[in-house]
Amino acid sequence: MAGSLLGVTAISVPALAAAAPAAPERGAAIVELLNDARAERGLPPLRFSRRLARSALVHSRDMVANHYFAHDSRSGARFSARIARTGWMRGRGRWRVGETLAWGVGRHATPASVVKAWLRSPSHRRIVLSPSFSLVGPGIVPGTPFRGASAGRTYTADFGS
Secondary structure (H helix, E strand, O other): OEEEEEOOOOOOOOOOOOOOOOOOOOOHHHHHHHHHHHHHOOOOOOEEOHHHHHHHHHHHHHHHHHOOOOOOOOOOOOHHHHHHHOOOOOOOOEEEEEEEEEEEEHHHHOHHHHHHHHHHOHHHHHHHOOOOOOEEEEEEEEOOOOOOOOOEEEEEEEEEO
16 A cells, blocks of 8 residues: 655634534535635645545544544544544555644634635645645534633544545
8 A cells, every 4th residue: 555644733723702603514615615725726626535524523523522633643643544444545556645623713613714724824725725635524523622612613624635
């Protein structure tokens, strides 16, 4: 199996005291906004991947439940290992994966604010706009990874070639 990882530094969206609005469970809004940004630059759209979304959702839930914010799991496992557990890499001779993270509260927890923040961050922008990625799976959960800032949303988006 050949593969490559594209890891980035996680970002947090500035926090506000207001509660976050609800985001679609499947992350359709995230996929649409990512594809809008890609289309503006002449890039092909990303297709939704159920397995990548499962990996992202599991990670967002774990970060909120266990109060941490990182690409690697609490045990130190890389995000590619989490994606591999879904079976996504099975049967692929070559693959590439990337991941973006964000959390926010209030108006900073909306899909539009999160995608805008990813596009402002050079390392996240590189993933979102990478022509080598054709699939994405977003995982969005209520709550934040930090105690005392629970009325928000936590986002993970896993990308694959």
